[in-house]
Amino acid sequence: MEDKELIEIIERYLTDDMSSQERTQFETLRKNTPEIDQMVVEHKLFLDHMQSYAHRRSFAKLTNQTFNKLLAAGEWMTNDTISTKTKVIQLWNKYKRVTAIAASVGGFIALTTTVLVMSLSPSLNGNQLLQLSNDIEVIKKKQQVQGHLINEVKSKVPENAKMLSGGSGFLIDTKGFIVTNTHVLKGNGAIVINSEGQELHANIIYSDYSSDLALLKIDDEDFKAPKNIPFIIRKKMTDLGEEIFTLGYPRKDNDIVYGKGYLSAQTGYNGDSNSYQIQISANPGSSGAPLFNDKGEIIGIINTRQKQAEGVAFAIKSTKIFDLIEMVNEKENKKAGKIKLSKNNIANLSNRKSQVSNLKSYIYSIRSYN
Amino acid sequence: MKAELNEQALLKGLAGNDSKAVETLYKSHFNSIQHFVLNNNGSFDDARDVFQEAMITLYEKVQSNSFVLSCKIKTYLFSICKHLWLKRLHQLGKYSGPLSSQEETISVEQDMREFDKKEASFEIMHRALNSLGEPCKSLLEGYYLNKKGMQELAADFGYTNADNAKNQKYKCLIRLKKLFFAQYNIGE
Numbered sequence: 104m105e106d107k108e109l110i111e112i113i114e115r116y117l118t119d120d121m122s123s124q125e126r127t128q129f130e131t132l133r134k135n136t137p138e139i140d141q142m143v144v145e146h147k148l149f150l151d152h153m154q155s156y157a158h159r160r161s162f163a164k165l166t167n168q169t170f171n172k173l174l175a176a177g178e179w180m181t182n183d184t185i186s187t188k189t190k191v192i193q194l195w196n197k198y199k200r201v202t203a204i205a206a207s208v209g210g211f212i213a214l215t216t217t218v219l220v221m222s223l224s225p226s227l228n229g230n231q232l233l234q235l236s237n238d239i240e241v242i243k244k245k246q247q248v249q250g251h252l253i254n255e256v257k258s259k260v261p262e263n264a265k266m267l268s269g270g271s272g273f274l275i276d277t278k279g280f281i282v283t284n285t286h287v288l289k290g291n292g293a294i295v296i297n298s299e300g301q302e303l304h305a306n307i308i309y310s311d312y313s314s315d316l317a318l319l320k321i322d323d324e325d326f327k328a329p330k331n332i333p334f335i336i337r338k339k340m341t342d343l344g345e346e347i348f349t350l351g352y353p354r355k356d357n358d359i360v361y362g363k364g365y366l367s368a369q370t371g372y373n374g375d376s377n378s379y380q381i382q383i384s385a386n387p388g389s390s391g392a393p394l395f396n397d398k399g400e401i402i403g404i405i406n407t408r409q410k411q412a413e414g415v416a417f418a419i420k421s422t423k424i425f426d427l428i429e430m431v432n433e434k435e436n437k438k439a440g441k442i443k444l445s446k447n448n449i450a451n452l453s454n455r456k457s458q459v460s461n462l463k464s465y466i467y468s469i470r471s472y473n
Numbered sequence: 474m475k476a477e478l479n480e481q482a483l484l485k486g487l488a489g490n491d492s493k494a495v496e497t498l499y500k501s502h503f504n505s506i507q508h509f510v511l512n513n514n515g516s517f518d519d520a521r522d523v524f525q526e527a528m529i530t531l532y533e534k535v536q537s538n539s540f541v542l543s544c545k546i547k548t549y550l551f552s553i554c555k556h557l558w559l560k561r562l563h564q565l566g567k568y569s570g571p572l573s574s575q576e577e578t579i580s581v582e583q584d585m586r587e588f589d590k591k592e593a594s595f596e597i598m599h600r601a602l603n604s605l606g607e608p609c610k611s612l613l614e615g616y617y618l619n620k621k622g623m624q625e626l627a628a629d630f631g632y633t634n635a636d637n638a639k640n641q642k643y644k645c646l647i648r649l650k651k652l653f654f655a656q657y658n659i660g661e
Contacts, residue, residue: 107643149650150617152657155533155591156598157618162490162532166525169495170503178500179507181517454586 109139113146137368137380141415144367145382148344259294259302259323264472266290271351271392272319273401274465275336275424276442277328279321282424283391283469284406285310288317290471295321296352298359298463305469308439309431314377315406315419316427319469320439332445333461337400337421341366347381349405350459351392352468359463364414371417372407378417379403391469394418399458400448480546488535498528502547506554514562523561527553530588544579552578556585594657601652609645616642 115121116129133140174181260266267290272283281295293305303323310317341347348363364383371378379402381394394403403418428442449461486494503524510520527550534540542549555578602610608630615621615629627638 107640110643110646111639145654149653152594152598152653153617156595158536159529159533159591159595160618162529163525165490165492165495166499166528169492169499170521170525173496173499173503179503179517 109142110146113143114150116143117147117150134374137372137415141367141380141382144344144365148365151344259304260470260472261292264290264292266470266472269352269468269470270390271353271405272467272469273391273393274329274332274467275428275444277330277332278440278442279305279326279328280308280439280442281305281319281321281467281469282393282404282427283317283319284404284419285312285315285317286406287391287469288319288471290473292473293319293469293471295319295467295469296357297467300357301325306439309427309434311427311430314423314427316404316423318427318431318442329465331447331449332465333447333449334395334399334401334465335445335448336424337396337402338425340369340420340422341379341396341402343367343369346397347383347394347402348455348459349383349392349394350463350466351405352466353392357468359466361459366402367415375417377423378406378419381405381416381418382414383416393466395458395462398448399462480542483546484531484535484542487532495528498546498550499524502550505547505551509551509554510558513558515558519558519561523554523557524550526557526588530584533588533591534584548577548579549581552581553584556581597653597656601649601656604652605645605649608641609648612638612642613645613649 112129116126121129133143173179268287270284270287272281272287272295274280275282288307288310291307293307294302295305296302303321303326305319305321305323308318308320343366345366346363347366348361350359350361352358353360362383364381366379367382368380370376371380379394381403390406392405393401394405396402401424402421404421404424405416405418408416428444431439432441483494483497487498503520506524506527507517507520510523511517515523530553531546531549534542602613605613612626612630615626616623621629623635623638623642626642627633627635630638630641632638632641
């Protein structure tokens with residue numbers, strides 16, 4: 104089938120312009136062919152954007168027309184450099200009655216002003232705080248650079264060790280438990296590196312080849328445990344087309360990389376029901392990187408990408424993390440302690456930029472050696 | 474009770490692109506926004522822009538299925554305008570202390586984030602469409618935005634038949650999607 108015809112069919116499918124028989128046939132085709140499913144999802148996303156573009160454009164036009172019509176009819180005064188005098192007169196005329204009443208209860212005004220100032224101040228603080236946090240960010244960066252230098256001198260990897268594999272992982276418990284992929288851990292030993300470049304020793308607690316999920320625990324006196332984990336792990340399924348993002352360490356220089364995309368299928372490669380298919384064009388991130396939804400909840404763990412189709416990757420569903428934790432907790436690993444997951448999703452409260460800078464310190468680069 | 478019903482009817486009209494509803498909203502609320510912006514370092518044109526953005530925010534809000542307006546339209550529009558105007562003053566470096574207003578406001582952070590997100594993809598689509606050139610731009614706008622049929626478009630653009638127009642539309646669509654997603658996938 105040619106692409107042109109395919110797009111035409113997809114458009115008919117999405118606009119409900121199909122006989123029920125044709126629809127069933129197409130749905131079967133879609134189910135069995137990930138590439139076509141991917142195209143359907145992508146095209147729907149595109150058409151949705153086109154639709155809201157059209158809506159906003161025509162509405163903006165309508166408001167312009169309405170505004171100009173009322174303006175021509177003399178509805179408003181248009182001079183904006185009203186001198187203080189006329190401004191006062193205008194205000195006086197408009198609020199004559201109000202002022203009269205208010206003047207008689209002057210105390211009330213004083214009170215209102217206090218309340219007003221108090222109620223307005225927080226919004227001001229919010230904006231200033233944001234700028235301040237940016238400043239802190241700059242200082243942090245500087246410290247990072249220094250941290251790097253020190254760490255290069257004193258690596259935690261044993262001298263004769265052979266590096267075998269690497270990837271990403273993320274903290275799920277303040278005690279230092281990190282989830283990653285089993286295939287990231289090809290050796291017996293592991294170190295993790297945080298977003299500031301600090302290396303830490305970690306023990307491999309559990310690794311499961313069938314689910315490709317593994318658990319590490321940081322075992323290092325230099326580890327500064329965070330007060331809490333700012334995200335929750337999602338128990339429910341995630342919807343098709345939902346926006347997602349990831350943070351991981353795919354680069355050799357160990358800089359954290361942000362990537363954005365969307366969920367393109369509820370099943371993974373060859374219909375694997377334990378995985379999602381995702382579209383992340385910017386950077387798929389390396390194995391073990393967490394996949395977040397818009398609210399900052401973890402919905403999956405990136406583990407593979409399709410070689411032939413660019414931007415198509417797969418992620419293990421977050422529900423599998425619960426299975427892993429249950430397994431580990433049941434074994435009552437006394438030395439490592441029980442895993443407790445975060446119940447609060449703090450990341451949700453902020454915008455994407457601060458979401459990312461907030462989340463990155465919980466995401467680690469992982470190296471495994473023998 | 475009656476006022477509440479009127480507000481509901483207004484919002485319904487707004488959702489359906491009813492010009493009467495838009496006119497009523499402008500007539501009853503623009504004045505106070507104009508006063509607010511003029512009293513806080515702005516011009517008439519600023520007030521016009523800010524109010525239009527607030528109207529678009531409200532319009533897009535009433536279009537969504539999960540729509541609830543938990544306050545009066547006046548309070549909502551004013552809160553959005555205040556937020557937008559504060560932001561603009563910050564950008565211009567003109568901000569000097571709390572804004573003077575005596576209106577009641579509600580928190581609109583969530584809605585503003587939604588608006589910003591939509592604004593970003595609107596801009597991307599706008600740029601993508603404009604960098605397509607003609608006849609691609611008009612052809613796609615005709616088909617997807619103005620919902621014209623292929624037959625009609627073929628006649629408009631001087632194609633000998635609908636199939637030729639379809640071919641052209643497909644080529645244009647592929648280019649537009651490429652342009653759009655190249656920007657869209659980069660991120661914020």
